Amino acid sequence: MDQVAFPLCEGSEDELGRWKDHAQARTVMRFVAVPMPELCVAHGEPGTWSKRFRCYSRPTSDFDRKSRRSQFLRDFMFSWDRVVRQVDRLATAYSTTVTTYGCAACRGWLHRRRARSAALLVVALLLLIAVPRVLAESSQDGLVALSLLAGLGMLVVTVASARWLLEFARATTSEDGNRLIIDSPHPKYARAAVAMGAERIPLLKRTEEH
Ligand SMILES: [Zn+2]
Numbered sequence: 001m002d003q004v005a006f007p008l009c010e011g012s013e014d015e016l017g018r019w020k021d022h023a024q025a026r027t028v029m030r031f032v033a034v035p036m037p038e039l040c041v042a043h044g045e046p047g048t049w050s051k052r053f054r055c056y057s058r059p060t061s062d063f064d065r066k067s068r069r070s071q072f073l074r075d076f077m078f079s080w081d082r083v084v085r086q087v088d089r090l091a092t093a094y095s096t097t098v099t100t101y102g103c104a105a106c107r108g109w110l111h112r113r114r115a116r117s118a119a120l121l122v123v124a125l126l127l128l129i130a131v132p133r134v135l136a137e138s139s140q141d142g143l144v145a146l147s148l149l150a151g152l153g154m155l156v157v158t159v160a161s162a163r164w165l166l167e168f169a170r171a172t173t174s175e176d177g178n179r180l181i182i183d184s185p186h187p188k189y190a191r192a193a194v195a196m197g198a199e200r201i202p203l204l205k206r207t208e209e210h
Contacts, residue, residue: 003201004193005179008096009033030096030177034197037189040103041170044188047101053165055180056095057173094177100169113164127151 008030019025038047102110128151132144166172170183181201185193194200 002185002190002203003181003183004185004190004198005174005181005201006036006193006198007033008094008173008178008180024091028092028094028177030094030173030180032096032098032180036099036198037192037196038101039186039189039192040101040106041168041182041185041189042109043103043105044186044192045103045105048103050099050101051165051169052097052099053169054095055098055166055169055171055173056093057175057177058093094173094175096173096180098169098171098180100165100171102168106168110164110168113168117164124151 010026011029011031013020015031016026016029019029038050039045040047127147131147131151135143135147170185172181172183173179174181179199182189182193190200
């Protein structure tokens with residue numbers, strides 16, 4: 001259950017592209033300094049497909065220190081708070097572009113995950129659109145409001161489950177923006193990564209730090 005860490009560095013003019021004159025983007029946009037193996041993180045098999053995405057560091061606030069369960073409950077109740085927090089975070093957190101690879105065996109996991117997200121979205125939309133309509137016809141205002149709230153809650157759940165990519169890639173950008181960390185990769189992936197210049201972080205060292 002080790003981690004591997006890829007060093008991150010500042011982007012060159014080319015890498016920054018249209019952001020190169022933007023001071024804030026220059027500080028927060030990071031780039032992986034060594035090549036990453038084109039292997040699936042979960043199985044260590046050569047990737048048959050890939051996905052590129054932007055991976056943000058998690059700033060540690062009181063909120064982030066809460067357990068996942070209470071974070072989820074809070075999100076459910078304070079959706080707006082969450083939107084503000086996300087916008088804030090996107091503007092100030094370090095981030096890097098990651099290409100993650102998947103093998104044939106990953107497809108099953110992905111299909112199940114996608115099906116769940118799609119089902120949640122349908123339920124959320126139904127609650128938001130259909131139910132208030134039906135209730136409005138029978139003029140029950142309290143219930144309309146209730147079902148709208150339920151619909152919003154479901155949307156939050158849907159967004160949460162759309163985080164599948166992060167979960168799939170097992171990637172996080174470190175808080176100081178200097179490392180891209182892959183959590184418990186397959187040993188084959190870890191070996192390839194270390195050979196290409198990544199650093200292995202044993203679990204033991206991590207628990208000592210905390
Ligand atoms: Zn795989």
